[in-house]
Each structure stands twice: as structure tokens, then as C-alpha cells.
Amino acid sequence: MFSKIFAKLTKKFSVEQTVVETNPKVAPTRIGDLGEYKINIQLDQLLKNSKHLSDLLLPNKRSKSGYSQIDHVVLTPHAIFVIETKNYAGTIYGERNRVKWSVNGRFPMVNPFNQNYGHIQAIKSVLGIVDDIYFVSMVSFTRRCTFKVNEELRKMSSNDLIVYDTELSDFIVRKLNVLRLQQSDPLFLDDDILQMYKIIDKSNIRDPLIRKQHVERIIEKQDTENSVHEIVTCDICGIEVSEKVKVFCHTNKKRFKGKVYCFEHQRINE
Template sequence: MKYITAVRLIFLNSSLKLNELITYFLLLSTLYILFIAFKKYYLPKILGRLGEYYVARTLKRLNKKDYVVYNNIYLRNNGNTSQIDHLVLSIYGIFVIETKNYKGWIFGNDRSKYWTQILYKKKYKIYNPVIQNWTHVNFLKRISFELKNSNYFPIIVFAGNAKLKKIVSSVPVIYKRKLIRTIKRNKEVHITHEQLAKIDRTIKQSLISGKVIKKEHIKNVKRNIKRKKAKRRGDSNICPKCGGKLVIKQGRYGWFQGCSNYPICKSTKNVK
């Protein structure tokens, strides 16, 4: 009888230990899944918001008389939407700023669809931020006549600890610490303060907000990507660099197609 009781106690203790091990295993598995989900879906958004916050704080140093600053805005025009990290309206032109917050080494060319991030000896593809920013510029041009004929200065800002390596781009790709210097490099006045106020009113009228806007914007982005792919397959007059229009021009060596966004975009194509 004592022997049977001892066996039962041993079996009971073993069952408790097994149950504890299963509980620990399930707990660790759940924590691991949550960590992967956080790292994949939430961490990039948090880092992106931090990068935008640092850049927004830097832009506060601009003179409010000559510069009007917008941060993380959504705009709507003719049923389409666009999200812009930072928009600076000024008497010197319009600065459209795309912010990135990455680590590691960054390699890129403004003609490539993807850039390369090297982190801990692993390579990752990131969408070309120059192309991404050109879509914002082209969107703004379609809002009004004043915005269409304004001078644009796209800028890509890396606000994290990334090291820029072998970046080939006609658009400034800079660190956050050089942002104010890059903006103030443009000293030629293009519009009056009255015109600046009118453009500012146009932007305010196009602003949208609310919880639903992000979902609407994502749907519009996916729809526009499909539309652009179909358009580029059938239209040879689309600039492969920025998505603008290629127009016929005459140069020293004859006729050629040049981008309508020249001189910022210097993409050319031979006329067949």
C-alpha cells in the first residue's frame, strides 16, 4: 500500500512538472510571436514617427514670416490622397521632405526602384525614397494653378543612425543635421508673401484628417500603383525616374525627350 502511494506521489509530481513545462513553453512561444509581430509591424512605425518628430523639431528653427511648415499631413484632391512627412512653403519655393529612420549602411541610386540597407551583414531592400517623394511633388502640382507653377525642392532626410554610402541622386539625400542648411541654401525669392498666403490657404483647404483617412490613403496608394504600372506599359512618355511627363525638346545635338520636372529631374530619352 505504501509502495502504491509513493508511486502515485511520484506520478503526480511528474504531471505537475510536465504541466509547468508546457505552461512555460506556451508562455515563451506567445512572447516570441508578440516580439516578432512588434518588430515587423509596430517597430518600423514607431521609428518612423520618431524620425518625423526629430525633423519637425528641427524645422521649428525656420523664420515663420518666410516659411510655413506642415508636418505629417494628408491631402485630398479629386478623390486621390497623399501623405507627406513634411511640407515647407516659403517665398523661396516649396520644400517637400521625406523622412527615413534607418540603421546600418544605405546604398542607392535615384534611378533604381529599390535601395539597399546593410544591417548586421544582412541586406534588405527599401523602396527608393526619391521616387516616393516625387509622387508627392506631382500630387501637389495637380491641386491648383499656383502649386503647378511653383518651384519645388524635394529633400530626403535620414534622421536615424544610418550611414549613407554611395548615394547617387540629383535630389539632396542628407542627414538631419544638414536640413536647415540645405533649405536656406535656396536664397532666390520666387513668390511674394501674398502669393505664399494664397498657396497656404489652398493647402489648408486640401487638408484632411480623421481615423478613416489612413485606410482610405492605403487603398488609394494600391490603386495608383496598379494604374501607374498599366500606364507605363502602354505610355513611353512617362519619366522612368520621377513619374513626370517626358516632353520633346531641342538640344545642341538634336531633338530629345526631357522630363517636365527639369532642372530638378534631369532624366532624358532619345527620340526614335
């Protein structure tokens, strides 16, 4: 199906026809992160006709740093899984259509699915794929977290899945079983998967200086955003509230005791 696309990309990147290592490990500087290591062990045990890559830095014109850093990509006959890992502890509050999520209702974080969407766009650009339908976005948290998110983000019918790190491979297998029933034929043949693997591996930027500059730009961007706009969330459910709601709650200190509540939980505290 994708032979023409891959033929053009092969010429563009001059991919060598040597055998590529099928299961690269994370870089030594990241092996100390036990969560990443556990995920790589799970991905090593996936189906034989799948391949995965980890700790990628790919060009991304839409990113302010010029790059996207991607934790894991799994290439299978029925979908490309793009995995973002998070090392938080606490209750994760969020909705798929919200720009900001929070940890414990107090500490804001970028919606990880929006973040992973940017990663998917970078992979699409490298592979020359146009449609999003070939991708499944997964966000993995440690077992130190509890999810308070949209229920559909845990259902196999969704192409956006939030999982615990210990169940990552199980969710991938279950999602593949669903996709097999939905697809009359695989989206990718074995040769397609190998070719995609080679192209992504060839595009991966390993230069430590560029990687360091990318991280510094991301940190600088986050610091700027935090100084410009303080995210205020409900003390009970963690939903982001407007500046007007915050002022109202602080104005009524006797009623709310200095805390901030969304409209629903304001009624509870009446």
C-alpha cells in the same frame, strides 16, 4: 506672379480669410516618433517668411490608394521643399535612377525620391502649379544610417537632396542661399505663400478612417509586390542584380560561398 492661379483656387476651395495657425505640429499619434518631432523643431526655426505643414494626406488620382501622405512641406519665397522622412538604421545603397534601393544591401526599399515625386505631383495638383522647377525634393534619414548614394544628391546644385535629420534645416538654408543667387526675383511673394498654405491646409484630409484605409492599401500593395518580385542585391555594394546573375552565383557556390555579387565584385572574388 501666381495671383491669377490663386484667385481661381480660392474660389474653388472657398478658403476662409481667417488667420491660420502658421506652424501646425504633427498629429498626437505621431509625436511619439522622436525623429518627426526633431524635424518639426527645426522647421519651426526657419525663416520668418516661410511656412510649413506636416503629416498631410492629399488627394492623388495617380496613387493606387487615391491619396499621398506627405511628411513635411516648407513654403519659401524661392522654392517649395517637400520632405520625406525615413526611420531606418544601416547603410543606404541607391542611385537616383534606380527603382529600388536597399538597406545594408539586403533589405529592399522603394527609391524615396520616386516616392517623393508622387507627393510633389499631388501638391502641384492641389495648387494648380504645372512645372517641377518650383520644388526641391528632400529625403531625410536618421544618424543611424550611412549613405552610399550618388554624390550629387548631397550637393546644393541638385533639386534632389538626401540629408540626415539633424542637418535638415541647415540644408534648406544653404539651398535657399543658392536659389537667391540664381533667381533675379523671388518665385513667391508673402501673399502667395500664405495663400498656398491655406489651400494645402484646406485640402489636407484629417478623417482618421480615410487615413487608416490609405495605410492599409499601401501595406497591401507592398505585400503584393514583395510576393511577386524578390529584390536581389550584391552582398558588397547593394546594387540590384538580375535573376540571371543570382542563378550564376548560386550555381558557383564553391567560388562565391552561397553569396550573390554583381559583375564588378564577382571579379574581386575570382
